Amino acid sequence: MSFSSDPVVRIKNASIFQDDKTVLNDVNFEIEKGEFVFLIGRTGGGKTSLLKTLYADLDLRLGEINVAGYNIGNIKKNEIPLLRRKLGIIFQDFQLFPDRTVAENLTFVMKATGWKENSKMKARQTEVLMQVGLGSVASKMPHQLSGGEQQRVVIARALLNEPVILLADEPTGNLDPEVSQGIFKLFQDINKSGTAVLMATHDHTLVKNYPARVLKCDGGKLLDSKLENFELSAKYY
Amino acid sequence: MEKDQRSKKKKKLGSYPYTSVIFSITLALFVIGLFGLLLLHTNRLTELIKDNIELQVYLDKDVTDNQRIQIQKTLSSKDYAAEKDDEVQISFVSKEDAAEEFIKETGEDFSSFLGENPLRDAYVLKIASEFQKTEKLDSIKQDIEGVSGVFEVEYEKNMVESINENLATISLLLIGFSLILLIAVVILINNTIKLALFSQRFLIRSMQLVGAKSSFIQKPFLWRATLHGIISGVFASALLYLLINFAYSKINNLQKLYEPDKLLILFLALFILGALIGFMSTYRAIKKYLKMSLDELY
Numbered sequence: 001m002s003f004s005s006d007p008v009v010r011i012k013n014a015s016i017f018q019d020d021k022t023v024l025n026d027v028n029f030e031i032e033k034g035e036f037v038f039l040i041g042r043t044g045g046g047k048t049s050l051l052k053t054l055y056a057d058l059d060l061r062l063g064e065i066n067v068a069g070y071n072i073g074n075i076k077k078n079e080i081p082l083l084r085r086k087l088g089i090i091f092q093d094f095q096l097f098p099d100r101t102v103a104e105n106l107t108f109v110m111k112a113t114g115w116k117e118n119s120k121m122k123a124r125q126t127e128v129l130m131q132v133g134l135g136s137v138a139s140k141m142p143h144q145l146s147g148g149e150q151q152r153v154v155i156a157r158a159l160l161n162e163p164v165i166l167l168a169d170e171p172t173g174n175l176d177p178e179v180s181q182g183i184f185k186l187f188q189d190i191n192k193s194g195t196a197v198l199m200a201t202h203d204h205t206l207v208k209n210y211p212a213r214v215l216k217c218d219g220g221k222l223l224d225s226k227l228e229n230f231e232l233s234a235k236y237y
Numbered sequence: 238m239e240k241d242q243r244s245k246k247k248k249k250l251g252s253y254p255y256t257s258v259i260f261s262i263t264l265a266l267f268v269i270g271l272f273g274l275l276l277l278h279t280n281r282l283t284e285l286i287k288d289n290i291e292l293q294v295y296l297d298k299d300v301t302d303n304q305r306i307q308i309q310k311t312l313s314s315k316d317y318a319a320e321k322d323d324e325v326q327i328s329f330v331s332k333e334d335a336a337e338e339f340i341k342e343t344g345e346d347f348s349s350f351l352g353e354n355p356l357r358d359a360y361v362l363k364i365a366s367e368f369q370k371t372e373k374l375d376s377i378k379q380d381i382e383g384v385s386g387v388f389e390v391e392y393e394k395n396m397v398e399s400i401n402e403n404l405a406t407i408s409l410l411l412i413g414f415s416l417i418l419l420i421a422v423v424i425l426i427n428n429t430i431k432l433a434l435f436s437q438r439f440l441i442r443s444m445q446l447v448g449a450k451s452s453f454i455q456k457p458f459l460w461r462a463t464l465h466g467i468i469s470g471v472f473a474s475a476l477l478y479l480l481i482n483f484a485y486s487k488i489n490n491l492q493k494l495y496e497p498d499k500l501l502i503l504f505l506a507l508f509i510l511g512a513l514i515g516f517m518s519t520y521r522a523i524k525k526y527l528k529m530s531l532d533e534l535y
Binding site for chain 2: 055057077078080081082083084085087089091094097108109111112113114157161
């Protein structure tokens with residue numbers, strides 16, 4: 001890969017918009033290959049908008065953002081799909097289709113992203129399902145799985161195209177603490193195998209128990225634990 | 238059982254008002270095809286008529302046989318005399334033949350009360366197609382009437398031209414009608430695609446999130462619309478075929494205008510046109526709505 005030594009994400013002086021008002025000003029940070037980063041902040045603080053801007057779902061109007069070798073500011077419409085194939089997107093509004101099996105869910109994504117050979121698709125599906133610790137769910141319907149298992153399948157789906165970074169928005173949101181721990185460990189394993197992770201979360205126990213770099217959306221600014229110290233949860237409790 | 242329900246659900250997800258789309262395209266294609274049929278038949282009709290435009294050249298009662306042959310020679314040498322296989326299309330109808338024909342047609346034997354045959358000897362001269370304009374026929378009439386021994390020249394006036402005039406009016410009407418129908422089809426498909434995209438917005442949203450190219454998202458819609466266009470073409474052609482056979486059975490001699498090759502081409506053209514209509518209007522609609530974020534479809 002040509003950008004192997006470059007940061008996966010590089011943001012310079014960017015402003016993040018939500019509809020017509022700015023939610024974050026003067027955002028500057030970089031995420032290196034294989035880095036693990038938390039993104040925290042109160043609801044409406046701009047976490048989701050920031051993530052959406054990273055995968056070109058929201059327009060970038062000010063500043064410069066570079067993701068996986070693509071310049072988001074002047075990305076062409078037909079390049080957006082190629083950008084997204086390099087990202088693993090795990091999002092609240094991006095659930096499994098309830099009307100088809102796990103395997104069909106995965107196949108659907110693969111067909112949409114240009115996979116052609118059935119045998120290769122099968123092999124890759126088994127691979128990612130093993131990676132998330134689900135060996136035998138391929139023929140099950142999503143409603144036959146527990147919440148944690150469903151979330152694992154969603155992660156498996158994000159891994160299909162070997163992304164350079166996973167963008168996860170509240171991946172443990174609806175899960176009980178024990179299951180969240182498991183899911184979080186999975187993210188760590190994935191991260192250890194070289195995939196960068198940017199995880200937005202409300203779950204402060206996670207952030208406390210597993211120290212990693214933290215970005216915090218706070219009053220229209222983005223604070224970076226790499227550069228300054230700040231209270232994780234000052235405004236929450 | 239479970240599987241059954243699943244496949245039903247999947248079909249529902251892609252729900253799409255097949256019948257109304259196919260019905261509208263069929264209707265539009267039917268009117269266009271009707272127009273095509275009309276053109277084909279009138280074309281053939283004018284061809285037939287043009288082959289048969291003839292002048293009746295009535296001769297003076299006292300022409301001698303010599304004069305008569307002289308007149309035939311003069312007429313044959315004119316450049317407006319139609320030729321077929323290098324032979325001038327001219328024939329002589331004696332007054333006796335004419336009388337016989339007349340009596341046969343009307344069943345009325347006029348010689349019994351007139352005492353004599355009032356008809357005249359005549360030549361029937363077919364006219365080459367490039368001289369079939371009214372003005373030209375007029376000058377030809379005058380030209381021939383100048384030949385000595387010719388009493389009068391007659392021809393069926395304006396037959397071809399009146400056909401062409403009527404054809405122009407009907408064409409305009411049909412074209413206008415099919416245009417209106419086409420616009421209706423475009424609007425209908427537009428709304429259909431809007432609904433279909435809306436009903437599948439989660440699917441499409443997911444495709445966009447994982448990085449499906451827009452061509453991948455469009456393909457099934459375009460393919461389906463094209464298929465529907467072709468099906469509509471088949472329906473329209475079948476309807477037209479039934480119609481034309483019905484017309485042939487009801488209207489005498491219409492069958493003479495039947496040209497199977499051209500009819501086949503017309504039907505093929507309808508298939509292609511249907512496919513094009515389906516494809517183009519779907520393409521237009523899908524381009525428009527995919528550009529919007531899917532939430533705006535509400």
